[in-house]
Amino acid sequence: MAGVDKCILCGKCRADSALLRVTGKEMLTARGKALLIMKGILDKVFYIDPLNDVTVRSCPTNVEISEEVRKQRERLVENGIETKANRRMIDNIREFGNPYGSLEKKDIKEVYS
């Protein structure tokens, strides 16, 4: 598997991007994220990713975009940039030992990945 420096911006990963099909946003494809990383742009968009390796299948240079996204998430956290859902999930794990909070409520409305 290769790092984002091996991305040749060919766009083949667009065909496998469910996020692109649903949202129409190029930024959510592996190529879009690779471009952000190459330009040094740290954006919450890196939290919008299923972290699966579907796009790797079509990538001619075997860019492992999920690993690159994980690294960007680490940078986001190090810079104090997080989502409300992430903060809630972390607080719930610390307080209740699971990401959903009190299981006695039985009204789980959010699922985290």
Ligand code: SF4
């Ligand atoms: S398929 Fe691979 S090389 Fe092509 S744009 Fe996507 S991540 Fe880059």
